[in-house]
Amino acid sequence: MRKFGHNINRNDIYYDIMPIDPVCGIEMDEDLATIHEYDGKKYYFCCEGCRSIFSRKPGKYSKK
Numbered sequence: 758m759r760k761f762g763h764n765i766n767r768n769d770i771y772y773d774i775m776p777i778d779p780v781c782g783i784e785m786d787e788d789l790a791t792i793h794e795y796d797g798k799k800y801y802f803c804c805e806g807c808r809s810i811f812s813r814k815p816g817k818y819s820k821k
């Protein structure tokens with residue numbers, strides 16, 4: 758039998774996952790992260806240093 762009502766959207770799934778800093782790979786609390794938006798997507802960083810590294814070379818750290 759097929760399952761219906763499987764209406765979890767991507768935002769809900771993302772909400773349950775700890776954001777990961779793409780530069781240093783650290784998991785962190787979303788509330789404490791430095792947020793940077795690139796290409797319509799939000800990226801989370803542990804500190805301003807990682808955020809600035811990403812913003813210089815976003816293509817290196819963002820994968821589609």
Ligand SMILES: [Zn+2]
Nearest residue numbers: 778781803807
């Ligand atoms: Zn970091």
